[in-house]
Amino acid sequence: MTKWFSAGLCALEFRRAFWRVLSPTGLLLGLVLALRTAQVSSLPFENAASARGLHREETWVAFLLILIPLSVFRAARIPTLWRSGEADWLGARPIERSAAIVSTWAGLALALLLTVVGAGLWIESEIEGEHESPVFVGALALPDPLPLNPGATRSIAIAGPALADLIDTQPGPAIALRARVRLTILPGGDPTSQVRLTVAGAPGSTEVLVDGRTWLEVDCRLSGESLDFELSNMGAGHVVCLATPGIELWQPGGRERQAWVSLATRACLGLGWATALAFAFATWIGSFTAASTVLALWLALLISPGLPAWLSAASLPRALAFVAEGRLPENLDGRALLAAGAVAAAAWALAQAGLRSWRHTP
Amino acid sequence: MTRARIPHLIGWSIVAILLFPWRAPELPRQIGQTRPTFVTRLIGPSASLAASVYWIRFDLALRDGEHDRAYVLAERALSLDAVAPEGWHTLARHLIFDRGSLESEPDPQRRRRWIEAGLAVFERGELETSDPGQLAYLRGTILTLYVAEIADAIDWPGGTEGALEDGRRSLERAENLGYSPTGASLKSHVDHEHAPR
Numbered sequence: 001m002t003k004w005f006s007a008g009l010c011a012l013e014f015r016r017a018f019w020r021v022l023s024p025t026g027l028l029l030g031l032v033l034a035l036r037t038a039q040v041s042s043l044p045f046e047n048a049a050s051a052r053g054l055h056r057e058e059t060w061v062a063f064l065l066i067l068i069p070l071s072v073f074r075a076a077r078i079p080t081l082w083r084s085g086e087a088d089w090l091g092a093r094p095i096e097r098s099a100a101i102v103s104t105w106a107g108l109a110l111a112l113l114l115t116v117v118g119a120g121l122w123i124e125s126e127i128e129g130e131h132e133s134p135v136f137v138g139a140l141a142l143p144d145p146l147p148l149n150p151g152a153t154r155s156i157a158i159a160g161p162a163l164a165d166l167i168d169t170q171p172g173p174a175i176a177l178r179a180r181v182r183l184t185i186l187p188g189g190d191p192t193s194q195v196r197l198t199v200a201g202a203p204g205s206t207e208v209l210v211d212g213r214t215w216l217e218v219d220c221r222l223s224g225e226s227l228d229f230e231l232s233n234m235g236a237g238h239v240v241c242l243a244t245p246g247i248e249l250w251q252p253g254g255r256e257r258q259a260w261v262s263l264a265t266r267a268c269l270g271l272g273w274a275t276a277l278a279f280a281f282a283t284w285i286g287s288f289t290a291a292s293t294v295l296a297l298w299l300a301l302l303i304s305p306g307l308p309a310w311l312s313a314a315s316l317p318r319a320l321a322f323v324a325e326g327r328l329p330e331n332l333d334g335r336a337l338l339a340a341g342a343v344a345a346a347a348w349a350l351a352q353a354g355l356r357s358w359r360h361t362p
Numbered sequence: 363m364t365r366a367r368i369p370h371l372i373g374w375s376i377v378a379i380l381l382f383p384w385r386a387p388e389l390p391r392q393i394g395q396t397r398p399t400f401v402t403r404l405i406g407p408s409a410s411l412a413a414s415v416y417w418i419r420f421d422l423a424l425r426d427g428e429h430d431r432a433y434v435l436a437e438r439a440l441s442l443d444a445v446a447p448e449g450w451h452t453l454a455r456h457l458i459f460d461r462g463s464l465e466s467e468p469d470p471q472r473r474r475r476w477i478e479a480g481l482a483v484f485e486r487g488e489l490e491t492s493d494p495g496q497l498a499y500l501r502g503t504i505l506t507l508y509v510a511e512i513a514d515a516i517d518w519p520g521g522t523e524g525a526l527e528d529g530r531r532s533l534e535r536a537e538n539l540g541y542s543p544t545g546a547s548l549k550s551h552v553d554h555e556h557a558p559r
Contacts, residue, residue: 023374030378050430054438184427192465211466213427324431 003095006103013107017074022115025067029119032062033126049326052127052256057324059123060263064316067119068271069295071112075275076282076291078104079355101351105279105344112271120260130257134178134250135328138166146241148233150189155200156181156247159226166249167222174223178250181231184213186238193237200228210239254328262329266319269312269332269340274298276347283354310335405442413443417452424456440490447496450487454480458504474516477509488535495541498532499548505529506552526556 198205281290307314319329416439423432457480484501506529
């Protein structure tokens with residue numbers, strides 16, 4: 001009877017990938033964690049949050065820099081191994097070719113999942129304390145940079161569909177948020193300037209002395225269908241509110257330790273489609289070329305600005321930047337899973353066509 | 363587990379055991395004793411290059427207004443290359459003249475704290491760098507020529523005299539360590555300029 005999934009093939013690839021991927025990444029991770037330095041103690045403020053954020057970011061970057069190429073090359077090598085002799089016993093088994101592809105990829109994916117989860121837990125175990133951290137809700141880019149000349153007051157409103165895209169605006173209890181804008185000082189006036197950010201209808205406001213580039217953050221509550229902010233330049237310097245990122249909204253109440261879940265989810269989804277594509281390409285072209293193609297594609301996604309957040313690989317750098325600040329990226333929505341699933345399904349179809357013969361050599 | 367895996371497992375276990383002592387804390391350092399840290403021993407001549415990368419990231423973080431992040435990066439750079447006096451000078455100069463400037467910090471108390479933090483960086487540097495005389499000289503120069511001038515504005519402990527006295531001690535330390543970039547004694551000059559009339 002023909003089988004549609006082979007647990008044996010899955011376990012075989014799991015064992016192979018686990019040792020080949022886990023050993024070098026584990027060693028590297030151990031090294032990076034061993035090199036951790038102490039936080040600054042002589043400065044007149046507490047900067048432990050930055051130290052923790054930077055440690056998380058650096059460790060994850062080092063870990064992913066070795067894990068991603070190793071995984072992609074491992075996936076691209078599988079069809080070559082099959083064609084260089086393993087097809088002799090594989091082809092004689094009562095298993096569909098498509099099932100062999102799925103089972104083997106599943107073994108690789110399982111090994112990667114365990115490696116990423118293990119690394120995430122290891123990194124977190126090295127960082128002390130449980131701390132609160134705001135969670136990214138969304139950002140509304142401004143159409144143009146907003147100039148704030150000395151003495152000027154400018155309003156920014158988020159309302160209607162723009163706000164509904166960011167957060168649920170259905171009637172209900174008011175939602176506590178934090179909003180922040182990015183300011184920078186321009187030449188031509190004083191080198192610094194005092195700027196105030198106020199939320200319309202709320203008693204609180206925040207002031208900051210803009211000296212170069214500065215974030216200005218204020219607490220607000222969303223109880224209606226709009227959020228209105230007012231920026232006042234009370235100094236004699238020329239200030240500009242940057243159009244990108246515009247206004248960022250954050251929701252308090254997250255836990256800093258959840259950072260590893262956000263990063264691991266994005267990494268696993270990215271590795272899922274990347275290994276599936278590398279496997280599929282390698283059934284048509286050489287394994288080295290296939291792996292290099294997928295890595296180049298991933299790199300293009302990483303450095304292209306303005307890509308949608310549901311492209312899990314593209315959202316990884318921004319998620320890492322938030323974690324470095326001691327903040328949490330937003331949860332991935334269902335579209336990210338669908339996108340990764342669609343790529344994996346297309347890769348499966350491509351691999352099946354490429355493996356029409358066990359003996360075919362690209 | 364197959365028999366072929368056993369040597370593999372033994373090999374990696376040895377690696378894990380060898381990694382373990384690396385986590386041991388550094389022994390407390392004696393004053394005036396320059397001792398390479400574990401990290402510098404591990405990466406050897408690349409430590410200075412790695413520190414340079416951190417200093418570039420420090421500059422970029424400052425340009426982005428990410429001060430907290432910049433200070434963590436500076437601390438990483440200093441832990442990689444504590445021997446070079448330039449790193450200590452870079453961080454201290456930033457704290458004293460950028461963060462402690464009147465434009466950046468109008469509040470006198472906070473301004474004084476930034477300047478004190480910068481001077482403390484010089485003191486830390488003197489314990490670790492290969493050229494403590496240079497850092498002592500820079501500290502003394504800043505205290506006598508800058509802090510003493512603004513002492514009243516920032517409510518410096520001991521006022522102008524306090525800053526001058528502290529600066530003289532630093533300059534004397536620099537002279538004792540054989541550091542004198544101009545060939546002349548700045549301490550004698552300061553003594554002469556501020557001598558009671």
